Amino acid sequence: MNSKRFITAVAAGAAVVMGLSACGGGSSSNGGGSGGSGGTNTPAFNAALNSVFNPSDKKGGTIRVANAGTWDSLDPGETYYGYSWNFIRLYTRSLVMFKPAAGNGSSELVPDLAESLGQPSDGGKTWTYKLRKGIKFEDGSAVTSKDVKYAVLRSTDKVTFPNGPAYFEGYLNLPAGYKGPFKTPDINTDSAIQTPDDQTIVFHLKQAFGGFDYFAQMPQTAPVPQAKDTGAKYKEHVVATGPYKFAKNEIDKGFTLVRNDQWDQSTDPNRKALPDEYDVSMNVNADDIDNRVINGDLDIDVTGTGVQPASLSRVLGDPALKANADNPSAARTWYTSINPTVPPLDNKACREAVEYATDRTAYQTAYGGAFSGGDIGTTLLPPQIPGATNFNLYPAGPDNKGDVDKAKQKLQECGQPNGFETNISYRAERPKEKAAAEALQQALQRAGIKLTLKAFPQGDYFSQFAGNPPYVKANKLGLVLNGWQADWPDGFGFLSQIVDSRVIRETGGSSNTSVRIPEVDKMLDDAIGETDKAKREADWGAIDKRVMEEAVVLPGVHAKALLVRPKKLTNVFVSQAFGQYDYLSLGVA
Amino acid sequence: MPATVITYIIRRLFAAVVLLFVVSAVTFAIFFLMPKLVGATPETLATRYVGRAATADTVRETAQRLGFYDPIYQQYWEWVKGIFAGADYSYGSGVEHCPAPCLGYSFRNHQPVWPDLLDRLPVTLSLAIGAAILWLLGGVAVGTISALRKGTIFDRAAMGVSLAGVSLPIFFTGLLSLSIFSYNLGWTAVGGSYTPFLDNPGEWAYDLLLPWITLALLFSAQYARLTRAGMLETMNEDFIRTARAKGLRERTVVVRHGLRGALTPILTIFGLDVGLLLGGAILTESAFSLQGLGKYAIDGITNYDLPKVMGVTILAAFFVVIANLVVDLLYAVVDPRVRAK
Numbered sequence: 001m002n003s004k005r006f007i008t009a010v011a012a013g014a015a016v017v018m019g020l021s022a023c024g025g026g027s028s029s030n031g032g033g034s035g036g037s038g039g040t041n042t043p044a045f046n047a048a049l050n051s052v053f054n055p056s057d058k059k060g061g062t063i064r065v066a067n068a069g070t071w072d073s074l075d076p077g078e079t080y081y082g083y084s085w086n087f088i089r090l091y092t093r094s095l096v097m098f099k100p101a102a103g104n105g106s107s108e109l110v111p112d113l114a115e116s117l118g119q120p121s122d123g124g125k126t127w128t129y130k131l132r133k134g135i136k137f138e139d140g141s142a143v144t145s146k147d148v149k150y151a152v153l154r155s156t157d158k159v160t161f162p163n164g165p166a167y168f169e170g171y172l173n174l175p176a177g178y179k180g181p182f183k184t185p186d187i188n189t190d191s192a193i194q195t196p197d198d199q200t201i202v203f204h205l206k207q208a209f210g211g212f213d214y215f216a217q218m219p220q221t222a223p224v225p226q227a228k229d230t231g232a233k234y235k236e237h238v239v240a241t242g243p244y245k246f247a248k249n250e251i252d253k254g255f256t257l258v259r260n261d262q263w264d265q266s267t268d269p270n271r272k273a274l275p276d277e278y279d280v281s282m283n284v285n286a287d288d289i290d291n292r293v294i295n296g297d298l299d300i301d302v303t304g305t306g307v308q309p310a311s312l313s314r315v316l317g318d319p320a321l322k323a324n325a326d327n328p329s330a331a332r333t334w335y336t337s338i339n340p341t342v343p344p345l346d347n348k349a350c351r352e353a354v355e356y357a358t359d360r361t362a363y364q365t366a367y368g369g370a371f372s373g374g375d376i377g378t379t380l381l382p383p384q385i386p387g388a389t390n391f392n393l394y395p396a397g398p399d400n401k402g403d404v405d406k407a408k409q410k411l412q413e414c415g416q417p418n419g420f421e422t423n424i425s426y427r428a429e430r431p432k433e434k435a436a437a438e439a440l441q442q443a444l445q446r447a448g449i450k451l452t453l454k455a456f457p458q459g460d461y462f463s464q465f466a467g468n469p470p471y472v473k474a475n476k477l478g479l480v481l482n483g484w485q486a487d488w489p490d491g492f493g494f495l496s497q498i499v500d501s502r503v504i505r506e507t508g509g510s511s512n513t514s515v516r517i518p519e520v521d522k523m524l525d526d527a528i529g530e531t532d533k534a535k536r537e538a539d540w541g542a543i544d545k546r547v548m549e550e551a552v553v554l555p556g557v558h559a560k561a562l563l564v565r566p567k568k569l570t571n572v573f574v575s576q577a578f579g580q581y582d583y584l585s586l587g588v589a
Numbered sequence: 590m591p592a593t594v595i596t597y598i599i600r601r602l603f604a605a606v607v608l609l610f611v612v613s614a615v616t617f618a619i620f621f622l623m624p625k626l627v628g629a630t631p632e633t634l635a636t637r638y639v640g641r642a643a644t645a646d647t648v649r650e651t652a653q654r655l656g657f658y659d660p661i662y663q664q665y666w667e668w669v670k671g672i673f674a675g676a677d678y679s680y681g682s683g684v685e686h687c688p689a690p691c692l693g694y695s696f697r698n699h700q701p702v703w704p705d706l707l708d709r710l711p712v713t714l715s716l717a718i719g720a721a722i723l724w725l726l727g728g729v730a731v732g733t734i735s736a737l738r739k740g741t742i743f744d745r746a747a748m749g750v751s752l753a754g755v756s757l758p759i760f761f762t763g764l765l766s767l768s769i770f771s772y773n774l775g776w777t778a779v780g781g782s783y784t785p786f787l788d789n790p791g792e793w794a795y796d797l798l799l800p801w802i803t804l805a806l807l808f809s810a811q812y813a814r815l816t817r818a819g820m821l822e823t824m825n826e827d828f829i830r831t832a833r834a835k836g837l838r839e840r841t842v843v844v845r846h847g848l849r850g851a852l853t854p855i856l857t858i859f860g861l862d863v864g865l866l867l868g869g870a871i872l873t874e875s876a877f878s879l880q881g882l883g884k885y886a887i888d889g890i891t892n893y894d895l896p897k898v899m900g901v902t903i904l905a906a907f908f909v910v911i912a913n914l915v916v917d918l919l920y921a922v923v924d925p926r927v928r929a930k
Binding site: 066069070157158159160161162166182229230231232233251252253281283284285287288291292295297460463464505507508509 | 629632633636637638639643644645647650651654680681682683685698699700764767768771772773779780781875876877878880884888891
């Protein structure tokens, strides 16, 4: 071979290696709607927000699901993510559940394992549920009230199940020293939960709690057979009671759900169980998930928090893509805590100056604008929480860019006519929080309030820094970027952890850093014990207003997410309870 | 094999073991000693592993369970002991034995780390080796041609493309190529696809083709530039002129004399690169959602799951050390001058 031929041969080889070669593969196709009663089949922006998109009762097929991260836990006793509570209803059944329905109905509680909602007695300190007959575990054994009791009790062991909510151990009348069935198996727990027969379960609380059905809807009430419980490893094979069971489960990689042949449709008025299978992948690149959902190669981005910034403009800018998107609200508020422990913010007028000087439009832009950020908020409670009222104690001018004159007047009032200096903290890993801190810095500068930005790692944000009262005071963190999502769409679920001064821990760790109002604590106690739903809901609105009057919270946005509707699925609708698509009713076209 | 070579290998392996201990101690210190230096207590460390509403008692018990109250040297010793003797870990309703080599037990998953590493190793191996072959062949070939055709359009274009290849981040090229070739054209597998080689070699190659090419594009650019520089230098050496004067074919001159001389520095960097990649191609695995060691490490870091991070770090260090050893031994094969010494 002469040198020319040799070089040509090498060049050809190089072209193969360095060029982007390709080989055969399949192409995707679009699925069409199969029709059905009610709902709509016409793609339009927000078509699935309040009605069922592509209604159908067709069974069969596989729904492909991806998660950019990993589940906190697949164990019903431990999981605490909203999307997980939405999804877990496929393989477990709790006493009560959110109704799988479009529109306002989705925030309603309906009985699931139980025959009816809870029956309160003793002024709301005792709650009784009767279980439906004929419900079985995937191995064919009957579900009894003892399995529900065991499930709730095991979930109180927070060393074994650290991630789960802690409402039961907080409210149940558990005996002193009880640490769950693994560590204290011999302690009698009838003071907290009784099971007089296989179908009846009675919960005894330390104090009246009017909204106990919200506790009963938590996955922690999904039955667990004691003989099959493997503690922290139970998440590797949860024993199913729902229409699907685990066929394969590779922790942190993915799992497959297949039909549970022991699930009986006649015992379950809520589930349609249309697809044959759910195929779930974890740790999938978030941008790749968006691309695949848009192209129809994937059905569900399970976290349901909306598309990534890279896809946002693409979806909003293309009318065809936008017609296949929905923009639901989450029961979440992004806000800033104004710490009264940091002078001069111990003076209410100084805090009010911060409220007035804020450019609310810039705050909204920092979080991604109206579609992916959310609506400008003037209250702490998001609007979909029953009892939320729309009020604005600190009008920010006609353009929502802040009322600087009023802010200066307030500064005069609090003895700081030339403004003051303080720090604002945010989570270093969250660019939106940084942008919001910068927006506040610029806006408050107009009134003479000088902010210095302080970033902290999110893993230790509340435990060591922004939620650690001595640190906040010593390091003058006057303002703290914060955010909260309700555990369920109810005032208690939203407010109890962020406005109750008694949850503040001197050792750190609480999301409440600024609300220390004894009157609000009392209002919370009264509302919690109220069994009249309407009165209770009105109480939540009143608490919101009282907190805002003290100007210890600066609301930013009531969060929204831009979701891309799955191309090949039927029965797509947004559940208001979860602020994302309802995962229980979906089918494959 | 001569006795000197065997002694050399044993000495290197011993040094490798010492290095692995140093690496593990440093990783341990980063996780536990450094936070302590800035004021973290066992309880504040434990708050990372408890839920939102944990009580002070739960935090203390968790700190106890994870051994945070023990002195750091003791925690480290427990970890080292596990490698040789195994260890027992409680998961609530029972105790799991983690057999030797026990590289720890995930704080979050309640899974021993070693089986997880073994499970993910084939993905990373497949990705790294496939891409390495592509970039070595591609980079060296392009570099050689560029050197031989210095100043031509091919040379300029190839060097321009390689500059772009080095400059473009893989999370960009990865997502872009997925979008074009997988989703729009349907030519390559979608993100997250992986079939074990033994299940179906054809599927295995099809699934990994795009990650290989993307990763190779990044590396081959660097190799092309290195080869070009090396070849330009070597081809001007006296022995090349002698070879040509002897009447050898140009192919023999270029491959047996020119390329061989230019290859030594390439081999050094190749050993390091492959070793590093075997420890997890973090960005590529993330862009293509491949469940390899890199993704495992990222998961460990974001969740403060120290045993996972320790496991990957040790394995990565092991691969770098071994790859370097292999390269050093290969010098003798490639470069006769080394053998003579």
